[in-house]
Amino acid sequence: MTISGLTIVIVGVIILLAVLAGGWAFQTANRLDRLNVRVDLARQALDAALARRSVVARAIAAGMIASYDEDARAAGQALAVAADQAEHAAPQFREQAENRVSGLLAQTDTQSRPQGLVVELADAETRVMMARRFYNDAVRDTRNLAERRLVRWLHLGGTAELPQFFEIIERVTPSSGS
Template sequence: MSTAVTVLLVVAAIVVVIVGGWAYGRANRLDRLNVRVDLAWQALEAALERRTVVVRAIAAWMDDSDDADIHAAARTLVARADAAEHAARDQREDAENELSVALGHLDPGARPPALVAELADAETRVMMARRFYNDAVRDTRSLADRRLVRLLRLGGTAKRPEYFEIVERVPPS
């Protein structure tokens, strides 16, 4: 073997090692980002479930009233909370938005201050969890959408994460 062929083989081996190391690092990073998306989704679900519990507490408080309209509003709240809680992941946004709209139709001054504060806290937690989740989705999609990452299929079989957009707070009408 000549010296030129040996040098070419060494350079080719170095290039393969460098590209392989880069690809391994990108695939590992993408895997960690997908784990981050999953954990952020779990936190978002927990925040949404906490808000649902607070909504049910508000509905139970409203049920103690003698007014038929308030009873109807309480039943609507419970129905929307149930729909949001049992919705499939791809339909959860719409169900949560309907719950937010139903909450927006209620007068916060007509509720006990403790429930108002609890709902505000739950909504703040939902807002923060949604932002963390969407940040994780953005970072994952940003890396997964790079041309070389797609070409080498470094994302494996991981499903492309979707953003979760809901109304953060609906002002009372």
């Protein structure tokens, strides 16, 4: 093989490697974009589930406020305020606010609730639990890809911040043995 033939082969291999690397980078950036969209959609579903739980918490609080017991009224007012604060909390304070709602719900008397609210709360809690798990799964997958060394070096994630996990107390209703 002559020098010019060898040069052509080397240039061809370099071009092939560049095309393969560009294809990998394009595919990875596209996948990372889809994962970020998945995180956004999962966050919207989580926010909707948390908003539904707040509505149920306010309904429970309204029943407590209407009672003749002063302690129940005070607990109901605290629960209503906590539900409102959780629904309107800034993203960085949302976990803390939702945990406060969970704690206050756990302290309420489940025996005095109407059966409809018991069912609604159980359904709302299940939806929150599922939405939180879907969201955290999407966050985990996105972070796993975005934190790879080549992805960071090539800035394939752009300027987007890494999504953060959402950790709250999952169940507030006592088990049937309580």
